[in-house]
Amino acid sequence: MTVDQEIQKEQAVMQERRKRSMTQWAAFVLLGIGSLFGFFFLAFILYWVISQSASAISWEFLTAAPRDMARAGGIAPMIVGSIYITGGALLVAMPFALGSAIWLSEYAWKGWWLRAIRIGVNTLAGVPSIVFGLVGLGLFVFVFDFGVSLLAGMCTLAMLSLPILIRASEEALRSVPRSFREGALALGATRWYMIRTVVLPTAIPGILTGSVLGMARAIGETAPIMFTATAFMLSNPWPTSLFEKVATLPYHLFGLIKISQHYNETKAIQYGTVFVLMVVVTLLNLTAIIWRTRVRRKKAW
Amino acid sequence: MVKRPEHREIDATAGRDAQVDATRAWVKRTFYGETIIEIWDLDFFYGRNRVLHDVSLGIPKDGVTAIMGPSGCGKSTLLRTLNRMYEVVPGARATGEVIFEGENLLKSDPVILRHKIGMVFQRPNPFPKSIFDNVAYGPRIHGLRNRRKLADLVEDALHRAALWDEVKDRLKDSAFSLSGGQQQRLCIARALAVRPRILLMDEPCSALDPKASDRIEHTARELAEELTVIIVTHNLQQAGRVSDNVAVLLADGELAEFGPTRSIFESPQDERVADYLCGRFG
Ligand SMILES: Nc1ncnc2c1ncn2[C@@H]1O[C@H](COP(=O)(O)OP(=O)(O)OP(=O)(O)O)[C@@H](O)[C@H]1O
Ligand SMILES: [Mg+2]
Numbered sequence: 001m002t003v004d005q006e007i008q009k010e011q012a013v014m015q016e017r018r019k020r021s022m023t024q025w026a027a028f029v030l031l032g033i034g035s036l037f038g039f040f041f042l043a044f045i046l047y048w049v050i051s052q053s054a055s056a057i058s059w060e061f062l063t064a065a066p067r068d069m070a071r072a073g074g075i076a077p078m079i080v081g082s083i084y085i086t087g088g089a090l091l092v093a094m095p096f097a098l099g100s101a102i103w104l105s106e107y108a109w110k111g112w113w114l115r116a117i118r119i120g121v122n123t124l125a126g127v128p129s130i131v132f133g134l135v136g137l138g139l140f141v142f143v144f145d146f147g148v149s150l151l152a153g154m155c156t157l158a159m160l161s162l163p164i165l166i167r168a169s170e171e172a173l174r175s176v177p178r179s180f181r182e183g184a185l186a187l188g189a190t191r192w193y194m195i196r197t198v199v200l201p202t203a204i205p206g207i208l209t210g211s212v213l214g215m216a217r218a219i220g221e222t223a224p225i226m227f228t229a230t231a232f233m234l235s236n237p238w239p240t241s242l243f244e245k246v247a248t249l250p251y252h253l254f255g256l257i258k259i260s261q262h263y264n265e266t267k268a269i270q271y272g273t274v275f276v277l278m279v280v281v282t283l284l285n286l287t288a289i290i291w292r293t294r295v296r297r298k299k300a301w
Numbered sequence: 302m303v304k305r306p307e308h309r310e311i312d313a314t315a316g317r318d319a320q321v322d323a324t325r326a327w328v329k330r331t332f333y334g335e336t337i338i339e340i341w342d343l344d345f346f347y348g349r350n351r352v353l354h355d356v357s358l359g360i361p362k363d364g365v366t367a368i369m370g371p372s373g374c375g376k377s378t379l380l381r382t383l384n385r386m387y388e389v390v391p392g393a394r395a396t397g398e399v400i401f402e403g404e405n406l407l408k409s410d411p412v413i414l415r416h417k418i419g420m421v422f423q424r425p426n427p428f429p430k431s432i433f434d435n436v437a438y439g440p441r442i443h444g445l446r447n448r449r450k451l452a453d454l455v456e457d458a459l460h461r462a463a464l465w466d467e468v469k470d471r472l473k474d475s476a477f478s479l480s481g482g483q484q485q486r487l488c489i490a491r492a493l494a495v496r497p498r499i500l501l502m503d504e505p506c507s508a509l510d511p512k513a514s515d516r517i518e519h520t521a522r523e524l525a526e527e528l529t530v531i532i533v534t535h536n537l538q539q540a541g542r543v544s545d546n547v548a549v550l551l552a553d554g555e556l557a558e559f560g561p562t563r564s565i566f567e568s569p570q571d572e573r574v575a576d577y578l579c580g581r582f583g
Contacts (some may be wrong), residue, residue, distance in 0.1 A: 179426035180391075184486070186386055186422075187439040187495055188415040197438070198428055299429075 049275050054274030065237045070256060071265050075273055077237035079248040079280065084239050085150060085229060086219045089157035090211055093165050096158075098207070106195055125163035130161045130223040137227040151242040153229020161218045168210025172203040195284035205295040211287040216284035221275060222250040232259050249277045321400070328359040331515060331560060337362040337499060337529045338383065338406075343397035345378050345554070352378050353554040356397075364545030365521060367562065369537070371577065372580065375554040376533040377423075380501050383531070384418040385411035392518040416443070419492030420501040424508045425484035427476035427491070433467050435476045435487055439495035452495050462490035463520050482513025489520060500524060502532040506539065518543045537578065541566060549574045 060074050067073035100121070108114040136156025146152040176199045184194035231245040232255025239246045252274045256266045321339060323511055328336045336359040345353035352375045360366050368376045381387040382395050388411060398405045406414055416439075427435050435473050436455040437445075455472070459465040464486040470480070476487055485505055492500060502521065506514035521530050534540050540547055541562060548559040549571075557571045569575040 177426075178429055179422060181426065182389060182422065183426045183428060183491075184388065184438070185389065186384060186415055186420040187442060187491065188412055189438075189442050190412055193442060196442075202429055 026155045043279045045154070049271055051276065053241075053268060053271035053275040056268035057275065061269075061272055064275070066233070066252075069262060070163075070233060070260055070269065071262055075249065075252060075269075075276060077239070078247045078249045078252045079276060081230070081237075082219055082249045082277075082280070085153050085225060085246055085248060086156060086215050088150065088154035088242075089161055089218055090165075090215050092154050093158035093161050093214075094211060095160055095257050097165035097169050097211075100162075100166045101173055101207075102195060105173040106191070106199065121163050121166055123156075125167075129160055129221055132156055132224040133227045135159070136224060140237075141228055147243060148228060148231070148245055149243045149248040150229055150239060153225040153246065154242075156224045157218050157221065160221060160224050164214040164217060165211055168214060169203075169207045172210055173199060173208025174204045175206060205291065207292070209292045211296070212284055212288040212291070216281045216288070219281060219284070220250055222254060226251055226254070232256075245247045249273055249280070253277075309364050320527050324357075324359045328361055332361040332363070334361045334363040336360060337401070338422050339398075339400040341398040341400070343379075343382065343395060343399060344395045345375065345387070345393075346383060346396075348392040351554065353382075353395075356550075356554075356556045358548055358556055358559055360529065360531060361546055362529055363525070365525045365543050366531060367540040367547040368531065368533045368550065369535070369540055369547055369552035369577075371552050372535070374550045374552050376505050376550055378554075379550065380420075380503050380531065382407075382418055383499070383501060385408045386415075386420060397482035399437075416495055417497055418501060419495055419497035421485070421488050421492055421503070421505045423504045425481060425488050427479075427484050427487050430476060431473050432476050432479070432487060433472040434495050438491060442495075455490075458490040458494035459487075460525065461493050462486045463516065463523070464490055480513070481508050482516060485509060485521065486511070486518055489517075489524075493524075497528065499529045499531060502530065504533050504535060505537065514539070519538065537566075538578075551577075 012080065033128035058074075062074055062079070063076050065077050066075065104117065104121075108117070133156065136152060138157065140146050140152035141148055142154045144152075144155075146155070179200050180202060181194055184198045185191070189197070225248060229246055230248045230251040232247070232251060234245055234247055237247045253270055256270050256273070257263060260266060313443075320341075323338055325336055328334070338360040340356055340358040340360070342513075343353055343356040344351065354504075356379065369380060370411060379388060382399065383401075383406070385406070387393045387395065395407055399407050401414075401418075414568070428438065430438070433455055436458050438450050439453060440454050446452070456469075459468060464483060467483060468474075471478070476484065479487060485508075488555060489500075489502075489505075505521075506517050506560050509517065518539060524530055532543060534543075544562045547558065547562045548566050549565065550556050551557045551573055558565055558569060558574045565574070566578060571580060
């Protein structure tokens, strides 16, 4: 090989390398622009909601009931109602979710049966929420005869949150180290005793954070509760009993836009409602995240 | 064919009872004592993968028995067969007979069995509970709620695991506040609190520094006065220090040799064991 040939070869290699690094650059720039757009949209939504709602947000808005066909006053009952209905859904769903999760992670290790159930749970997670609304109407409102009520809404929302809660709990249970289980079994504990005394106590913080996240997801849901639980401009907006209708944040917004005759006058209130909803969701997520990091830090295994 | 020491002198065509008697006699002669566990033709499978081949072995009641062998030869598996802990692995299966207290323990109730045969694991695995609650865990399984009795049991177990003096003022502290070696002794105490007849130890020192290992070895020796200790170890020196008898497994899961530690270390019968002991493989 002559020196010339060698130099040519070298150049070819360099060129190839340059080309490759050009594509790398292109990919980097494009992806960068893509992520920038994502970030931009988020920032824009935040800006939009905050700027539109600024004139509505006040102490009264957070602490009073709506007045004057929802053109004035606040949305306090809706905040309370939303928290009640999702909190209640959590209480209803948790025993079932925990039971399924324990069964899935601790008992069922037999191949296809487990897989089938897991596929079922995941499919449930993908069912459109309005389907839950209709099923809830049929089942809880009519068959169980709860009427259109807080209770029926809780149960419907519970059904909707079940897959998320199951998955979160299962994850928490699975993250309990195998060595704890073996330690307990080797001492002559039965499987259930081991679960009750070692696995569950260790997994509880994870399960709780998971359920708070589940609650944050459920609180914005409208479809499952609009047939089963909630109403716009109730004569008594404050929730008083499980068997009465309840005012909620997402449905209040729906009402302001689609039911009320005063669409234009309530614009700031509409955005205010959305803003409060976003704040509640963020607070729930923050709680879960802070809680989780604190538990992680304390964890010594 | 593997040399199974007790079989050298035992007529394989004799009936089962005769074989059992002959093994007991052999163990009695060789180790000057009784057997506590007799393993007969034990085969072990993880799914289709055969890990133990035809292991037969009579474990003496007195003293410390070490199980040695190259990595992956099935030492832990053999140990976990004795308290049925292998059952936590799906698809794991043992065939053969393991006679303990006149019964085939492969067919008995594992939960009851594990009250009698305790286990200490390779890495210390205390529960995320207080020191006291860790030790009291076993007795509580049996429904012991009486505080005084529990406290006595815990103290006794901690004494026997040589941990009492270090933790007596901090029983309420988390078990994770202890050092690695202390955690391992806590696990020993936890196992002792159930008052087992046999204590299985699976490389109990492998996660510890030499000083902590030393204390564990010492504890194991002391415990051997009152119960049977079966210890898996990689470490020839350790086996030499703690064990009275040693069983050597080979890479294919066969028992190559079994006998008093001294005689096996000084004059192994099996060439492959000699190689292993000289560090030529494993
Ligand atoms: N849970 C399991 N599933 C499948 N195979 C396993 C499992 N555990 C162990 N084995 C296999 O069984 C064989 C014996 O494993 P075992 O853990 O008993 O060996 P060991 O002698 O204790 O090794 P080490 O000295 O490394 O601890 C190995 O070949 C291993 O790959
Ligand atoms: Mg091992």
